[in-house]
Amino acid sequence: TRPRLVLLTGAAGGVGTFLRALLPGYGYQLRCFDRLPVPGEPGAITADLRDPQALATAMDGVDAVVHLAGIAQEAPFPEILAANIDGSYRLYEAARAAGVRRIVFASSNHAVGFTERPADGGLLPVETPQRPDTYYGLSKCFGENLASLYADRHGIETVSLRIGSCLAVPRTVRMLATWLSPADCARLVHASLSAPVAGHTVVYGISANTRAWWDLAPARALGYRPLDNAEEFAAELLARLGELPPDDPEYRVVGGSFTRLGD
Numbered sequence: 339t340r341p342r343l344v345l346l347t348g349a350a351g352g353v354g355t356f357l358r359a360l361l362p363g364y365g366y367q368l369r370c371f372d373r374l375p376v377p378g379e380p381g382a383i384t385a386d387l388r389d390p391q392a393l394a395t396a397m398d399g400v401d402a403v404v405h406l407a408g409i410a411q412e413a414p415f416p417e418i419l420a421a422n423i424d425g426s427y428r429l430y431e432a433a434r435a436a437g438v439r440r441i442v443f444a445s446s447n448h449a450v451g452f453t454e455r456p457a458d459g460g461l462l463p464v465e466t467p468q469r470p471d472t473y474y475g476l477s478k479c480f481g482e483n484l485a486s487l488y489a490d491r492h493g494i495e496t497v498s499l500r501i502g503s504c505l506a507v508p509r510t511v512r513m514l515a516t517w518l519s520p521a522d523c524a525r526l527v528h529a530s531l532s533a534p535v536a537g538h539t540v541v542y543g544i545s546a547n548t549r550a551w552w553d554l555a556p557a558r559a560l561g562y563r564p565l566d567n568a569e570e571f572a573a574e575l576l577a578r579l580g581e582l583p584p585d586d587p588e589y590r591v592v593g594g595s596f597t598r599l600g601d
């Protein structure tokens with residue numbers, strides 16, 4: 339059988355760059371799509387999500403989509419509206435028209451960013467109500483709801499990954515809880531592409547971090563088995579930066595300093 343052909347939007351971005359290196363190892367053939375040229379990928383489609391022709395060409399014959407494209411931090415609302423909200427709508431419409439049945443959506447912890455750490459020291463469930471911390475987080479709430487609509491209305495299965503901090507290594511004390519290593523990111527995306535799911539499924543995307551407080555059970559139910567742990571970097575980070583005071587938003591709420599961006 340031929341490898342599964344996966345459309346990777348946002349292929350030139352941070353997470354896209356990790357996945358371009360790692361997903362082929364799981365047997366996927368990638369078709370890259372980005373607004374910017376994708377280094378080392380001469381076959382990539384360089385276009386905006388709001389170019390219907392380019393998007394239709396990109397969707398043709400693919401088995402699934404990994405949708406990372408969009409602005410990855412806070413920005414003025416009109417920019418978020420165009421790139422993340424309208425862009426994701428166009429992506430789902432093109433997938434529906436092409437008969438694509440599975441999408442993995444890069445949501446973010448910032449969809450629930452104002453949610454407080456559970457007082458009892460427990461884990462935060464994915465069922466917690468959406469509570470965006472920025473226009474960026476709001477666009478991720480929209481993406482999750484768009485996925486829900488297209489699951490119920492059109493039978494497109496989406497796994498929304500509320501990604502924590504996907505970087506080569508954790509850089510802040512908060513990231514000792516929120517880090518998603520590149521290798522675990524690929525494991526999670528592979529699980530999300532291959533597991534049977536019913537409709538729209540939301541999971542947190544982090545590594546097996548000792549200090550984690552977001553429930554990984556839904557991701558594990560898809561077959562995700564994280565192998566990395568930010569704790570490996572704890573001694574060095576804490577010696578350099580110190581522990582977070584409990585009233586610091588970096589410690590207290592999901593979205594950390596994003597919750598202060600409007601101040």
Ligand code: 15L
Nearest residue numbers: 410411446447448502503516
């Ligand atoms: C995100 O959603 C951002 O895209 C990323 O740059 C990080 O800031 C991450 O969240 C985070 O919460 O650490």
